Amino acid sequence: MEENFDLKIEAYLGGDMTPEEQKQFEEMMSQNPKLREEVQLANEVNHHLNDSAWMVIEADKNDPVKQELENYVKSDEAIVLKSKLRQVGANYKKKRSNSSSIKYIVGAVAAILIIALISNVFWNSRPSHDVLYTEFYIESDLPSIIKRGSENKLLTEAVALFKSNEYDQAIQLFEQYERETQGTDPSIYIYTGFSYLENGNFDRALQNFDKLLNSDSIDKSKAFWYKSLVYLKSDRIEECKTILSQIIDDSLFNAQKAKRLLGELE
Amino acid sequence: MRKKGDDNYLEGLLSGNDYVIKQIYEKIFPSVLSFVRKNKGTYEDAEEIFQDALFQLTVRVKVRRFEIKSTFEGYLFTVCKNLWRKELNNRKKVVRNEGVIELVQEEEKHSSFILEQERWELFEEKIKQLSENCMKLLREYFNKVPYDVIVEKFNYSSENVAFQRVFKCKKRLKDLIKKDSRYRQLQ
Numbered sequence: 001m002e003e004n005f006d007l008k009i010e011a012y013l014g015g016d017m018t019p020e021e022q023k024q025f026e027e028m029m030s031q032n033p034k035l036r037e038e039v040q041l042a043n044e045v046n047h048h049l050n051d052s053a054w055m056v057i058e059a060d061k062n063d064p065v066k067q068e069l070e071n072y073v074k075s076d077e078a079i080v081l082k083s084k085l086r087q088v089g090a091n092y093k094k095k096r097s098n099s100s101s102i103k104y105i106v107g108a109v110a111a112i113l114i115i116a117l118i119s120n121v122f123w124n125s126r127p128s129h130d131v132l133y134t135e136f137y138i139e140s141d142l143p144s145i146i147k148r149g150s151e152n153k154l155l156t157e158a159v160a161l162f163k164s165n166e167y168d169q170a171i172q173l174f175e176q177y178e179r180e181t182q183g184t185d186p187s188i189y190i191y192t193g194f195s196y197l198e199n200g201n202f203d204r205a206l207q208n209f210d211k212l213l214n215s216d217s218i219d220k221s222k223a224f225w226y227k228s229l230v231y232l233k234s235d236r237i238e239e240c241k242t243i244l245s246q247i248i249d250d251s252l253f254n255a256q257k258a259k260r261l262l263g264e265l266e
Numbered sequence: 267m268r269k270k271g272d273d274n275y276l277e278g279l280l281s282g283n284d285y286v287i288k289q290i291y292e293k294i295f296p297s298v299l300s301f302v303r304k305n306k307g308t309y310e311d312a313e314e315i316f317q318d319a320l321f322q323l324t325v326r327v328k329v330r331r332f333e334i335k336s337t338f339e340g341y342l343f344t345v346c347k348n349l350w351r352k353e354l355n356n357r358k359k360v361v362r363n364e365g366v367i368e369l370v371q372e373e374e375k376h377s378s379f380i381l382e383q384e385r386w387e388l389f390e391e392k393i394k395q396l397s398e399n400c401m402k403l404l405r406e407y408f409n410k411v412p413y414d415v416i417v418e419k420f421n422y423s424s425e426n427v428a429f430q431r432v433f434k435c436k437k438r439l440k441d442l443i444k445k446d447s448r449y450r451q452l453q
Contacts, residue, residue, distance in 0.1 A: 006437060041440055048389045049408035054352040057382050065330075069380055070373040072329045081282050081324060085317045088287045092295070093313070249372060 005035070009042045076220065080213060083224065083246055090242040133233045136261050139163075141254065142194065143219055145187045152177070159191070167195040186217035193226060202234040222253040228261070241265055272338040280324055290320070294339050298346045305350060315349040322380055330380070348383060388449065392442040400435035407432045 011017050012025050029036050047055035059066050072078055145155065158173035174192040181188070193208030206227060213223035224247050231240035244265075247258040278286020295316055302312035319342055326332035334341045370378075393401055399420070406416060413425040422428045443449050 006433070010433070041443065042436075044385075045389070045436060045440060045443075046408065048386065048393075049404050051409055052351065052354070054348070054355045055382065055385070056352070056355075057378070057385065059378065059381055066377045066381065069325060069329050069377040072325055073373040073376050078321075078325065082317075082321055084282045084284065085287065085320055088284060088291060089313055089317055092288065092291045093309075 005038065006042075009039050012039065013043055013046060079221070079246075079250060082250075083243065086242045086246060087239065090238045094238055129232055129235055129237070132261065132264055133229060136232070136257060137229055141222075141225070142190055143187050143222075145185070145191065154180070162191055162195060165198070167199045171195045171199070183211075183215075186212055186215035187219055189215070190219065190222070190226065193230075197230055197233060202230055205230045224252050225254045225258065228258065232261070237265060272334070275338045276323075276327070276334070279320060280327060287320070290338075290342075291316075294342055297343060301343075301347065302350055306354065307350065311350070311353070312346075315346050315353065318349055318376070318379075319345040322376055322383075325376060326380055330384070345383060348386060349379065352379065352382070388446065389443065392439060392446070395442055396435060396439060400431075400438065403431060404435050404439070 008025060012022065017025060029039060044055050047053040061067075145159065154173055154177050158170050158177060161167075161170035161173065171192060174188055174195065178185075178188050178192065189208040189212040193205045193212070196202075196208065197205035209223045209226045209230065212226070213220055224243055228240050228243045228247065231237070231243065241262060244258045244262045247253070248255050248262065252258075275286060275290055277283075279290065295312070298316050299309065299312040302308075302315065322345070323332075323342070336344075393404070396404075403416070403420060406419070411419075413428055416422070416428050417425055420428065420431075422431065
């Protein structure tokens with residue numbers, strides 16, 4: 001009896017039934033949950049053993065395990081790790097293409113120089129990265145940090161210096177304020193970061209945005225956008241693209257703008 | 267099976283250590299890349315599945331308390347192969363127009379695959395409990411090795427005997443799976 005059923009299941013899955021037999025079998029399945037399970041398992045085994053097949057499981061959206069997995073995937077911790085993986089991947093790719101092309105470099109350098117020269121002189125229609133930076137950096141993307149009624153003189157002065165482009169002095173005051181408040185105000189990293197960025201100290205700018213990313217500020221996910229601007233201004237375009245893709249994929253702060261900027265860079 | 271350095275890889279990955287992740291890339295990515303390229307994929311495809319595999323490993327460890335039973339490298343390569351298997355099947359479906367291209371949410375993509383991979387590992391564990399002969403026979407049969415070749419290779423007296431053997435081995439495998447409580451939990 002059981003063997004007979006197994007044979008039928010094989011015939012059904014293998015498409016070896018006549019349309020009538022198939023209809024009859026499906027009716028039987030609809031009334032017999034145990035048979036349905038047997039068919040399901042046989043089907044899964046077939047998929048598993050076939051190297052080019054893959055069994056997609058339609059799990060219930062409310063399944064607690066599934067939900068637990070998805071909640072973790074959406075967590076900040078996971079997003080930060082994902083960004084790190086992409087970054088390492090982008091660096092690896094860059095290094096790889098550098099080393100694989102090294103043998104062509106000697107011959108190519110001259111040609112590239114000439115092309116670069118010509119295109120700089122005659123063909124300058126693509127916006128440079130600096131131009132893009134000025135287009136995409138908007139001061140209103142920076143959260144206001146003087147807002148809590150309790151005015152802090154040091155901070156007010158620092159922001160004033162920042163706004164009048166006196167970045168060196170602004171940095172000093174921001175960092176003094178950071179020491180005094182012992183890191184309890186993470187939005188300060190944004191201002192310090194942009195001051196360094198404007199001064200061309202890209203590493204320090206990145207460090208500050210990383211501090212923001214690892215803080216518990218409500219603005220932490222904005223750090224991705226700020227970092228993309230650092231990469232843009234410092235001509236690290238592959239890294240910039242990587243981070244922009246992440247902003248788009250994860251719908252983070254300024255995802256629309258990120259899409260536009262990525263389009264300009266492609 | 268575990269190798270020196272494996273724990274280091276896993277710990278480095280979990281804590282987001284750039285240097286260790288870079289080492290993992292340098293050691294394992296080239297073989298994944300060559301596998302994907304041999305199977306209709308590009309550099310970008312390989313990169314995406316490699317990153318998904320690393321990411322999902324951390325999710326599994328953190329949420330499911332998963333432990334790697336083989337080597338780190340072996341685990342990662344197997345998962346990449348499976349991710350690529352799934353991707354190729356998706357692409358085939360789109361070509362055959364079996365379904366509209368659905369925009370799958372990022373979190374749904376990861377949770378589905380992790381659950382499917384768990385099931386895959388359970389099945390694989392059960393296959394290894396079969397006799398050597400059964401295991402080989404099933405793999406050849408389901409990868410479309412014709413009956414007459416199987417008859418010769420396994421020294422069976424006829425195609426009918428070969429069919430009976432496949433049937434019995436498959437039944438044994440299904441029984442092993444059914445007996446395992448994880449089978450129901452993963453449904």
